[in-house]
């Protein structure tokens with residue numbers, strides 16, 4: 238091999254090596270940026286969460302003769318009697334409808350129902366703070382609590398009742 242050739246190969250290898258390093262750095266950077274901007278926001282997007290809840294609803298329910306089948310009644314929340322969408326009756330119902338999707342399983346950093354250790358410091362903030370954070374939304378160190386859990390059309394009293402219910406079951 239002539240001296241010129243080996244000089245060419247050396248330079249070429251260095252350049253290839255640099256390109257590989259740059260590629261790896263770009264991949265790492267893309268992952269970091271992606272982790273902070275995409276998945277996180279998608280998981281707390283109320284529409285996405287509602288979509289997940291909707292798609293995991295059981296597709297069939299079985300009525301048993303001679304049993305109380307009232308739990309099987311299909312409630313159409315969108316077209317219920319009266320004007321506007323149906324509102325939950327109490328804090329428990331509101332929790333089931335709007336909060337459990339995250340707080341039931343501890344999704345996206347939400348303090349999990351039943352996990353008293355993670356609720357204790359929150360309950361210690363006092364109800365007024367919890368009401369405010371639940372109604373206006375709150376981003377803490379654990380994640381993002383969307384305003385009213387995404388049910389922005391619900392009146393504040395219902396959210397307060399849901400908070401009362403959550404505090405009650407996590408005391």
Ligand code: HEC
Pocket residue numbers: 280281282283286331332335336337338339340344345346347348359362366367368370371375376377378379380381382383385386387396399400403
């Ligand atoms: C999309 C997921 C999600 C839904 C739905 C949701 N939460 Fe949360 N919630 C969170 C997360 C995440 C946190 C923790 C925020 C943090 O401390 O970083 C949180 C925290 C809270 C807290 C504690 C706030 C504090 O100051 O420590 C309360 C109270 C609360 N949520 C109430 C509710 C109520 C009531 C509902 C239903 C109306 C609800 N959440 C629905 C994700 C959710």
